[in-house]
Amino acid sequence: MSSVKRSPQVTEENTCPPETFPQIKEYKCCVRCQKSEKGIGYEVNNCTETIYCSNSGWESDRYITLYLSNANLAVLPENVFRGLSELKQLDLSNNIITVLPDNVFNRLSDLRRLDLSNNKIAVLPGIVFKGLSKLSRLDLYNNKIAVLPDNMFNGLSDLASLVLFNNQIAVLPDNVFKGLSKLYRLDLSNNKIAVLPDNMFNGLSDLASLVLFNNQIAVLPDNVFNRLSYLGILALSNNKIAVLPDNVFNGLSELDVLVLSNNQIAVLPDNVFNGLSKLYGLYLSNNKIAVLPDNVFDGLRILEHLDLSNNKITDQKIFLKV
Numbered sequence: 001m002s003s004v005k006r007s008p009q010v011t012e013e014n015t016c017p018p019e020t021f022p023q024i025k026e027y028k029c030c031v032r033c034q035k036s037e038k039g040i041g042y043e044v045n046n047c048t049e050t051i052y053c054s055n056s057g058w059e060s061d062r063y064i065t066l067y068l069s070n071a072n073l074a075v076l077p078e079n080v081f082r083g084l085s086e087l088k089q090l091d092l093s094n095n096i097i098t099v100l101p102d103n104v105f106n107r108l109s110d111l112r113r114l115d116l117s118n119n120k121i122a123v124l125p126g127i128v129f130k131g132l133s134k135l136s137r138l139d140l141y142n143n144k145i146a147v148l149p150d151n152m153f154n155g156l157s158d159l160a161s162l163v164l165f166n167n168q169i170a171v172l173p174d175n176v177f178k179g180l181s182k183l184y185r186l187d188l189s190n191n192k193i194a195v196l197p198d199n200m201f202n203g204l205s206d207l208a209s210l211v212l213f214n215n216q217i218a219v220l221p222d223n224v225f226n227r228l229s230y231l232g233i234l235a236l237s238n239n240k241i242a243v244l245p246d247n248v249f250n251g252l253s254e255l256d257v258l259v260l261s262n263n264q265i266a267v268l269p270d271n272v273f274n275g276l277s278k279l280y281g282l283y284l285s286n287n288k289i290a291v292l293p294d295n296v297f298d299g300l301r302i303l304e305h306l307d308l309s310n311n312k313i314t315d316q317k318i319f320l321k322v
Helices: 316-321
Strands: 029-032 049-052 065-067 089-091 113-115 137-139 161-163 185-187 209-211 233-235 257-259 281-283 305-307
Touching: none
Parallel strands: 065 089, 089 113, 113 137, 137 161, 161 185, 185 209, 209 233, 233 257, 257 281, 281 305
Antiparallel strands: 029 049
């Protein structure tokens, strides 16, 4: 990542950062107060127009980053990022943004990372990420998002990491993750999700980490995970799961860690862990399990960590099966 330091450039009556805009550490742009706006020069809270601070001396292949975190931003005008088509990383974290205009990012066609974490965003417009075909990381955690519009991530064909923990999401539309074939990490923990649609994760062929702890999931559809052939981590702790379907983990041949602690599971089907030949961590603490079927752990050849604490198992001989 390049860090470029230049002397201030005067544009009209204003002076460019970093001298007067310390939030921007690596930059190719500056924010200007228009004459119709309040404020003198480059003031984060009052300025709405983003312009270039560059000249022909800039190299086109630089990794250009715009840091606007901790800037007390509440509103993003629709054209605020005009002219920043070469921007690679945009950090808007730790502000007080509540609303995103529909097209606020639509000219950032080269953007690779967008950080909107730790704001107060409640609603995501369905087309807000349209055109961000090179985006590889999207951070939306610690907001107030309650609804994910259907197909809202369409077109994000390079997205590898999507982090949505600590929001208020209750419902996941069937096709919300459709087309994210390169997604590697999906974190939906600490939300209010109660139902996982059958085909929820179809097409996520590269997914390696799926984190769903601290939700309100009560039922797992039979085949909800069966196409996640590269999944390594599945975290489902702190939900309301009472029943594990026989085939729910079928096809997870690469799974390393399965976390099911702090649920309401009372019965483990005989073959529920069949095929998990690479599993080395299985966490089932704080459930209601009283009996372990004779062959329930058969096939878990490299299992190293098995946590069955705080269940209702009373027969000590049962652990000879483990």
